[in-house]
């Protein structure tokens with residue numbers, strides 16, 4: 315019996331969501347009175363791998379073959395399920411990242427495991443094993459009982475705190491065979507804006523809607539995001555009009571996020587928009603219309619013109635930063 | 640590798656399967672019955688899952704002007720037939736309904752994989768996730784059951800010969816992959832604009848084939864025990880626009896998010 319975590323890397327680096335996932339795995343391992351192993355695929359340094367012990371991993375299986383430099387859902391799923399079998403894992407944890415969304419369902423099939431995707435807190439473990447996930451686009455939560463011996467769970471980013479418990483992990487090299495039939499899908503090119511904070515992982519998000527009138531007015535949104543160290547997002551009509559890239563569109567048909575802070579400027583708060591942001595911990599709304607539905611879903615609000623309010627916030631932020639540095 | 644899929648007369652004959660799920664309309668107020676264990680469908684308007692509409696639209700674009708076909712498949716009881724007819728009205732060639740309540744992702748994927756095995760589609764399109772369970776499980780599960788490649792969140796899809804080029808969504812960007820037939824892709828925003836049925840489509844949908852198949856047996860691995868709804872947020876705290884800067888202090892000292 316053990317808990318196995320797949321630690322996803324981006325170009326050899328781990329992101330915060332990996333530490334969240336390992337901390338989550340450690341908490342589950344403690345509840346089950348068992349230990350926690352991690353599997354890593356691709357080129358991550360031994361130092362970074364051993365450091366995963368800080369979050370509770372006792373053993374790290376390193377499948378560091380050049381062949382696995384690029385993400386490949388078939389090959390990776392096969393490596394992870396092999397690791398689950400050799401480690402005798404009964405709980406396998408994968409981050410609900412874009413890669414994780416392609417991997418976790420495959421791992422579940424390979425292991426004939428039950429599968430809860432998008433968990434948002436620790437499972438309830440007693441007579442039964444129950445995982446809480448979002449459902450109906452942020453309008454509800456589902457409590458899913460996983461009944462099979464082996465269970466696969468994917469965890470939403472920003473849903474669990476990183477907890478350092480100390481220690482280093484033993485790093486074990488593994489050669490995992492995956493056949494050529496797994497390499498039919500070939501990565502041609504990766505286009506990534508490296509200077510930007512990735513929206514799904516962001517702790518703070520500043521978002522703009524049609525109330526901003528045009529793409530030329532996004533300068534103040536970006537300035538505020540930069541000052542905060544926040545990612546930028548937008549409503550659907552804004553990306554439909556090509557004012558902002560589609561990757562920034564949040565909501566029902568865009569991506570769903572749960573940052574600590576979601577600051578919405580000139581967004582009405584339509585139900586489809588709320589579907590993507592309502593699980594944010596703190597919501598701030600700036601809208602000139604006091605009747606905008608978003609105020610009903612907000613913690614803080616300013617009824618006012620964005621073109622007057624945002625510059626004031628930028629000033630205040632600059633002062634705040636100067637005072638807190 | 641085959642190049643173009645053409646028939647004897649030189650016409651392209653791509654065969655595409657599109658998975659559609661039947662979900663509550665996006666603006667529906669959600670409630671539950673039987674001790675919060677079941678979704679209350681009474682009075683709820685159901686629609687084609689928005690991402691599946693995108694998948695369907697892209698499939699129809701790809702066969703336009705060719706002799707290709709688009710088959711839609713739904714796993715659901717008879718109540719989903721209006722949704723399936725709508726997909727036929729939008730332009731699908733024919734439809735399959737697997738007659739069973741969609742218990743969970745594994746159940747649905749097993750049904751669709753069983754049909755796909757029988758019928759030899761060039762590729763399968765689904766939505767990136769259904770807006771009811773938001774599982775995002777079915778496309779990759781179908782692919783794993785069939786032993787074929789997949790892209791779970793596909794923003795763009797083009798076909799040349801028997802190879803697709805797909806933009807896969809990644810954090811902060813995209814990855815462009817090349818993927819041979821057969822494969823599964825989960826359609827996301829940006830792949831196509833949903834199509835609206837026209838009068839001719841609506842008329843012809845009534846007579847297009849809709850085949851009902853019985854479900855294959857699947858082990859029950861999991862079960863939704865109950866639902867609950869988020870706690871409503873407290874009253875919004877309004878800050879005067881004249882003292883907008885006060886917000887920053889509150890976010891620091893009260894909300895503790897900065």
Ligand SMILES: Cc1cc2nc3c(=O)[nH]c(=O)nc-3n(C[C@H](O)[C@H](O)[C@H](O)COP(=O)(O)OP(=O)(O)OC[C@H]3O[C@@H](n4cnc5c(N)ncnc54)[C@H](O)[C@@H]3O)c2cc1C
Pocket residue numbers: 522523524525526548549550551552563564565566567568579580581582583584585586587590600601602603606618619620621665689
């Ligand atoms: C199937 C479906 C799926 C959808 N999916 C999504 C989705 O994923 N995400 C999404 O966002 N939408 C989605 N929508 C669209 C959604 O219904 C709304 O139309 C959209 O969210 C509105 O965007 P908005 O708030 O930016 O624009 P508007 O509704 O035009 O609102 C603009 C707001 O800005 C305010 N404003 C104007 N000027 C100023 C100013 N100077 N200062 C301050 N405030 C100002 C106005 O009072 C207004 O509240 C979907 C719709 C459908 C039917």
Ligand SMILES: Nc1ncnc2c1ncn2[C@@H]1O[C@H](COP(=O)(O)O)[C@@H](O)[C@H]1O
Pocket residue numbers: 658659660661688690691712713714715741744747764765766767768769770772773774775776777778
């Ligand atoms: N009952 C169903 N019948 C047919 N296709 C489905 C069904 N449920 C889900 N799908 C497909 O799988 C995609 C992802 O759904 P899900 O895994 O439920 O989030 C959907 O967008 C559909 O394309």
